[in-house]
Each structure stands twice: as structure tokens, then as C-alpha cells.
Amino acid sequence: MGQLSGKSIYLTGGASGIGKAVTEAFIEEGAVLTILDKSAEGLAELKKKFSDTVKCIEGDVTVFEDHVTAVRTATETFGKLDVFVANAGVFDGFAKFEKVSSDAMSEAYDMLFTINVKGYFHGAKASVKELKKVSGNMIFTVSGAGFYPDGGGVWYTSSKHAQIGLMRQLAFELAPEIRVNAVAPGGTLTALHVIPPLQPFVKIVDNETKEKSIKTRNPLRIAMTSEDHVGAYVLLASDKARAITGEVISSDGGLAVRGLS
Ligand SMILES: NC(=O)c1ccc[n+]([C@@H]2O[C@H](COP(=O)([O-])OP(=O)(O)OC[C@H]3O[C@@H](n4cnc5c(N)ncnc54)[C@H](O)[C@@H]3O)[C@@H](O)[C@H]2O)c1
Known part of the structure; x- marks a missing residue:
């Protein structure tokens, strides 16, 4: 028996990166998944690998109706909804506030907050009724940028702080x-996408440079992979976490103890 045996889980952004690794770990632990993602290609790969264990919905987290469709699909297919994981997100590429034009600043704000913050509001709202029926739980993918500066630029950092505020108020x-609850990964080697309005203002770095930079920024000197975070999600989704709410598990190589040197 897996730790999530029989649980029906709705997760956004499962076609790539952290969401994909969490999906795979949940399935290994006996869960069935409904995934909402905008990547048709990524979803087709998931479907090929996991067949009837996953239901894939191609859609956009900024559209409330897409979450409603996902929740309805989960309950019609699997009979209930136990867990909602809000995970799909985008990045600002560490764009510097002073260097970005005011038009791009505004456009970037609307785009990034609509995906990273409103997308979580929408998913939570669409799921709450079904989760209540089974005393289920929600898990938000936040970030070290939800606590500290320099995990992104102002757009990403403030959106991740907002996600933590949303998580705490909903827990209450x-x-x-x-x-x-939430999981806060540190810098992780994924394809996390820099939004178009900020692309002219940032340097897109190759994977090798990214790996080196992530390693030097946390005390454990780890360039994390998506798989490094899955244990935290499995714990929070499971009944073993029945006394945990309103918490963030940091999975970041120790950003809280990095000191000043
Ligand atoms: N990679 C990192 O360093 C890192 C660190 C901390 C937190 N995170 C967070 O992890 C989460 C997942 O990011 P990742 O790094 O795995 O990136 P990723 O790009 O590999 O995965 C994100 C997934 O979300 C999907 N997505 C993006 N916008 C969408 C939309 N509007 N509607 C539907 N699907 C959409 C993408 O298609 C993709 O499959 C994000 O919330 C991100 O902020 C990432």
C-alpha cells in the first residue's frame, strides 16, 4: 500500500519540471491524478506513460472555467477529490526593477500575477467544495522567493510572498x-519560463551556468532537481500530515541558514 493509495489529486502544471516529478511520485504512492496544463505535448507524454492513472486537461490556470472542468473531471472519473496542488507558474528572470520600462513593468505585473497568484485563487475556489466533503487538503508550490530577496526579481518575489499569504489565510x-500547506523549493533545474514582456530585459542563461549559480547560493551546495522536492509533497498530501496546516516546508538547500558570507 502506498502512502497515497486511493487518493484523487488535482495538480496544475504537471506536464513539466516540479509538477511532473510530483505527479510521478504521487502515482508511485498509489494516487490517481487530474492534471491541468497548457502544454499539449507534455500532457500527451504523461498520458502515454501513465494511461488511466491520469486524466489530462489542456487549459490555462488563469481561466476559472478550466479549473472547474478539471475538478469535475476528477470527481466524475475518480469519484472524489482529496488533494489540490497549485503548482503551474512562470518567472521574471531576475529582471531589475529600475531597468524595466514602465509599460513592460505593468504588462509583466498583469501577466505574472494572473498566472502565479490568480491561478492559485482560481484552483482553490474550484476545489474547495469537493475537498470539504472528504476533509482533504491543498498544497501550494511557493519558493524561497516567498521569504527572501534575490530568488527572482520584484514580480516573482512579490507573487511568491502573495501565495504564502493566500495559503495562510485559507488554512485559517x-x-x-x-x-x-506549501512547499518552497529553492533554485531548481527546470524549464521555468520567463514571461515575454521581461525577456528583453534579462539574460537567458544556459543550464551549466544555472547549475553553478544555484550551487553557490545555498549552504548545502545543491543544484536541485525536481525529484529533490517530491518527499515534502507526498508527506503533506498524506494522512500522516493530519496535524499540519498553514505551514511551508522549505526544500531549498538551507536558504534560512546561509548567513552573510
Ligand atoms: N525552477 C525553480 O527554480 C523553482 C524554484 C522554486 C519554485 N518554483 C515553482 O515551481 C512551480 C513549477 O515550476 P517549474 O520550475 O517546474 O517550471 P516548468 O516550466 O518546468 O513547469 C511549469 C508548468 O506549468 C505550466 N504552465 C505555465 N503557465 C501555465 C498556465 N497559464 N496554464 C497552465 N499551465 C501553465 C507549464 O506548461 C509547465 O508544464 C512554479 O510555481 C515555480 O514558481 C520553481
């Missing part, structure tokens, strides 16, 4: 029926 409002 939805108790005692629903637990709400």
Missing part, C-alpha cells in the same frame, strides 16, 4: 475541514 478560514 478552511479549518477544521481542509488543511492548506
Whole structure:
């Protein structure tokens, strides 16, 4: 018996990176998944690999109706919804506030906050009724940027702080029926996408440079992979975490103890 045996989980952004690794880990632990992602190609790969264990919905987290479709698909296919994982997100590429034009600043704000923050609001709202029926839980992918500067630029960092605020307020409002927690990965080797309005203002680095830079920025000197974070998600989704709500598990190589040197 896996730790998530029989659980029906709805996860956004499962076609790539951290969401894909979490999807695979959840399936290994006995769960069935409904995935919402905009990448048709990534979803087709998931479907090929996992067949009836996953239902894939091609859509956009900024569209509330797409979440409603995903939740309905999960309940019609698997009979219930136990866990919602808000994970799909985009990046600002460490763009510097002063260097970005005011038009690009505004466009980037609307785009990044609509995906990273409103996307989480939408998913939570669409899931809450079904989660309440089974005393389920929500897990938000946040980031070290939800606590500290220099995990991105102002757009990404403020969006990740906002996600933590949303998580804590929901944990307060939805108790005692629903637990709400977060996982905060540190810099991870994925294809995390820099939004178009900020692309002219950032340097896109190759994977080798990215790996070196991530390693020097955390005390454990790890350039993390998506698989490094899955244990935290499995724990929070499982009944073993029944006393945990309103918490963030940091999976970041020790950013909180990096000191000043
Ligand atoms: N990579 C890192 O260093 C890092 C660190 C901390 C937190 N995170 C967070 O992890 C989460 C996943 O990012 P990742 O690094 O795995 O990136 P990724 O690009 O590999 O995966 C993101 C997935 O979300 C999907 N997506 C993006 N926008 C969408 C939209 N509007 N509608 C539907 N699907 C959409 C993409 O198609 C992709 O499959 C994000 O919330 C990100 O902020 C990443």
C-alpha cells in the first residue's frame, strides 16, 4: 500500500519540471491524478506513460472555467477529490526593477500575477467544495522567493510572498475541514519560463551556468532537481500530515541558514 493509495489529486502544471516529478511520485504512492496544463505535448507524454492513472486537461490556470472542468473531471472519473496542488507558474528572470520600462513593468505585473497568484485563487475556489466533503487538503508550490530577496526579481518575489499569504489565510478560514500547506523549493533545474514582456530585459542563461549559480547560493551546495522536492509533497498530501496546516516546508538547500558570507 502506498502512502497515497486511493487518493484523487488535482495538480496544475504537471506536464513539466516540479509538477511532473510530483505527479510521478504521487502515482508511485498509489494516487490517481487530474492534471491541468497548457502544454499539449507534455500532457500527451504523461498520458502515454501513465494511461488511466491520469486524466489530462489542456487549459490555462488563469481561466476559472478550466479549473472547474478539471475538478469535475476528477470527481466524475475518480469519484472524489482529496488533494489540490497549485503548482503551474512562470518567472521574471531576475529582471531589475529600475531597468524595466514602465509599460513592460505593468504588462509583466498583469501577466505574472494572473498566472502565479490568480491561478492559485482560481484552483482553490474550484476545489474547495469537493475537498470539504472528504476533509482533504491543498498544497501550494511557493519558493524561497516567498521569504527572501534575490530568488527572482520584484514580480516573482512579490507573487511568491502573495501565495504564502493566500495559503495562510485559507488554512485559517478552511479549518477544521481542509488543511492548506506549501512547499518552497529553492533554485531548481527546470524549464521555468520567463514571461515575454521581461525577456528583453534579462539574460537567458544556459543550464551549466544555472547549475553553478544555484550551487553557490545555498549552504548545502545543491543544484536541485525536481525529484529533490517530491518527499515534502507526498508527506503533506498524506494522512500522516493530519496535524499540519498553514505551514511551508522549505526544500531549498538551507536558504534560512546561509548567513552573510
Ligand atoms: N525552477 C525553480 O527554480 C523553482 C524554484 C522554486 C519554485 N518554483 C515553482 O515551481 C512551480 C513549477 O515550476 P517549474 O520550475 O517546474 O517550471 P516548468 O516550466 O518546468 O513547469 C511549469 C508548468 O506549468 C505550466 N504552465 C505555465 N503557465 C501555465 C498556465 N497559464 N496554464 C497552465 N499551465 C501553465 C507549464 O506548461 C509547465 O508544464 C512554479 O510555481 C515555480 O514558481 C520553481
